[in-house]
Amino acid sequence: MTCWRRASWQFRIVKRSAAGYTKRVIFAKVLLWIDSVPRPGPEAMAVDEWLLETARTPVLRVYGWLGAWATLGYFGNLATAQAAIPGVQWVRRWTGGGVVDHRTDWTYTVVAPVGEALAAWRGAESYRRIHLALAAALRAETITARMSAGDEQTGAARCFENPVGHDLVGSDGRKLAGAGQRRTRQGLLHQGSVAAACAGAGSNQRATTLASWLAGSWEPHNFQVPAQLVSRLVEQRYANRDWTRRR
Numbered sequence: 001m002t003c004w005r006r007a008s009w010q011f012r013i014v015k016r017s018a019a020g021y022t023k024r025v026i027f028a029k030v031l032l033w034i035d036s037v038p039r040p041g042p043e044a045m046a047v048d049e050w051l052l053e054t055a056r057t058p059v060l061r062v063y064g065w066l067g068a069w070a071t072l073g074y075f076g077n078l079a080t081a082q083a084a085i086p087g088v089q090w091v092r093r094w095t096g097g098g099v100v101d102h103r104t105d106w107t108y109t110v111v112a113p114v115g116e117a118l119a120a121w122r123g124a125e126s127y128r129r130i131h132l133a134l135a136a137a138l139r140a141e142t143i144t145a146r147m148s149a150g151d152e153q154t155g156a157a158r159c160f161e162n163p164v165g166h167d168l169v170g171s172d173g174r175k176l177a178g179a180g181q182r183r184t185r186q187g188l189l190h191q192g193s194v195a196a197a198c199a200g201a202g203s204n205q206r207a208t209t210l211a212s213w214l215a216g217s218w219e220p221h222n223f224q225v226p227a228q229l230v231s232r233l234v235e236q237r238y239a240n241r242d243w244t245r246r247r
Helices: 041-054 078-084 123-139 203-214 227-238
Strands: 002-006 011-016 022-025 027-034 059-063 069-072 089-092 106-113 175-184 187-194 215-220
Touching: 022 123, 022 203, 027 203, 041 059, 041 069, 041 089, 041 106, 041 187, 041 227, 059 203, 069 078, 078 089, 106 203, 123 175, 123 187, 123 203, 203 215
Parallel strands: 027 059, 027 215, 069 089
Antiparallel strands: 002 011, 011 022, 059 106, 106 187, 175 187
16 A cells, blocks of 8 residues: 655655555655775765765665775764774765774665755654664565664774664664764765675665665666766865874
8 A cells, every 4th residue: 555645844655565564765766876886985985975965866875895994983083993993994984973894884875965854854863764764674684673772872983883872783782784974955965884794695685675665766877976076075085184084
């Protein structure tokens, strides 16, 4: 059954899935970009910023990394990050959150342009709603995932050792998924990561399942990355020593 509801500030779709779960999607439509080009950390971050600046339709990007990279949040301390994960290259995200080792994780980005309901919601609610969709995608792979109430917080620098409210945790209490967000006049950037323990098999299938839980409809899309613009973002921000070491 599908029910379409119109409100003054959002377009919401509610579905009943074959598995019996209620599907309350966030977007009317999303463009799914399974980015087949592995990129070094600074370029990966620059592409996300470019998407936020230019996307006019919600985007789900799934991508891989070229080399041994880890990221730290916008407010993170580099020395603390380096002590937590040695032997990797570092790039500072434009979003918040903890320290993430990207050598074996499953990485995705959601971009909600201004005008989308998600971009206007408070951080906790937008975070929760995206993770509800991700939990459903993981359930489709028989991975048990529940929403953390934040009671398991440890304060650890490593993201996957510190479950905060609305993160996803497994049946054993270990963190499965976390994310960081940033809002600008262009919209919302959500950068998410799924733990190595459930990051590998069925990556493309997971992407399509997540897209279907995020939106009433989705379509594949291959973005043409403007090399000159992204290179400028890399040089000015993400590969800039001052940016990486700012805290």
